[in-house]
Amino acid sequence: MYSLLFYLALRDAWNLGAIDPTSGTATLLEVTRVLGDMYSKGFRPRRSLMFCSWGAEEYGLVGSIEYVQEYVKVLGARVVSYLNLDVAVSGNYTIRSTASPLLVDAIIEASKMVPSAYDSPEQTVYDKWKKVRWNNVTNEPIIGNGLGSGSDYLGFDQLAGSSNFDASYTFNPADHGNLGSYPLYHTSYEVFSMVKKFVDPEFQAHRALGQFTGVLALILCETPVLPFNVNRYTSALRQTIDSFKTNDSTMFDLLRSATNDFGIAAEEFVARSKSMDVKNPYVIRAYNDQLLQLERAFLNPLGQGGAYSDMK
Structure with missing residues (x-):
């Protein structure tokens, strides 16, 4: 698989x-x-x-x-x-x-x-x-x-x-x-x-x-359904933002707003998974595919810098 x-x-x-x-x-x-x-x-x-x-x-x-x-x-x-x-x-x-x-x-x-x-x-x-x-x-x-x-x-x-x-x-x-x-x-x-x-x-x-x-x-x-907890990602993002040092309290407002939107989507995703037909391999496959793409979504599609622009 x-x-x-x-x-x-x-x-x-x-x-x-x-x-x-x-x-x-x-x-x-x-x-x-x-x-x-x-x-x-x-x-x-x-x-x-x-x-x-x-x-x-x-x-x-x-x-x-x-x-x-x-x-x-x-x-x-x-x-x-x-x-x-x-x-x-x-x-x-x-x-x-x-x-x-x-x-x-x-x-x-x-x-x-x-x-x-x-x-x-x-x-x-x-x-x-x-x-x-x-x-x-x-x-x-x-x-x-x-x-x-x-x-x-x-x-x-x-x-x-x-x-x-x-x-x-x-x-x-x-x-x-x-x-x-x-x-x-x-x-x-x-x-x-x-x-x-x-x-x-x-x-x-x-x-x-x-x-x-x-x-x-x-x-x-x-484990048939990948044991990935997407809500953990929301918590990690918020902890990271809170760790930033700045004299301007509004500097990361847009980032905090985006993280909140991410958190709402993550909670909805977890809620949908609770009603998932775990006996249907196609449903499990679709769910696992979505889990796998979460980390990938944070990658730069052009690669990490000009030298790697052909790697994606």
Whole structure:
């Protein structure tokens, strides 16, 4: 029906790369092994799963961008979501995730199914989030909106227009002077013994992240009606506008008005979906097609700048 891409961001490293990118490579290979075993026993996903390992990421996202440029028409029509693993494990505290707002419900669902690393067996990733990554205003986990350009999701985000996700098992910044990244990032000290001794001694964080992203992939490829919540997009747009700093309170009035119109349309869309005939595959297909086009509607049809004007 559609392709779902689950991928490792890169396989090239600045030095020995035990964390960046090998933690992601190891996680990807294990998830691939498990799903391959399921396939050998008869499992067939509703949507196609594609596993990718990109080269030349550190030189400028070359491998993934070249791939998207080559197949942008097909990807723009068929990709449901892109699950990114780059620096997959840099600590053993909790999972930090960033994603399209459409994926938040599916991410929360997956987090409730997976045990948290180095915690009691009954404590899930979601339970850990309630303790350490919780938004008391929304009463939900803290999940970042939007991905930016820091890894191989860029091409899928800005050219194919899919709904994408990135996650990493991280350390507690408060325990380390509020560091933004692990201290040995891109150094020659980033070796296996460092991971084994300091980062993930029992490799529970690798396992938990693999389970979390694997479950999320299965949710996205097995659910007949795509689990995308369009109302989340309205909330994300409003939060973004509210974050802008300006001395002119009227500067974003038109943008706020457009966002309100978007919110009304989103609520009407969700209301219509509740009366949808979920036993009719053609109705489901039409609904899913509309969901897929939401992110694409925000793309510039001429491409991202003059150099890419032929890509749409």
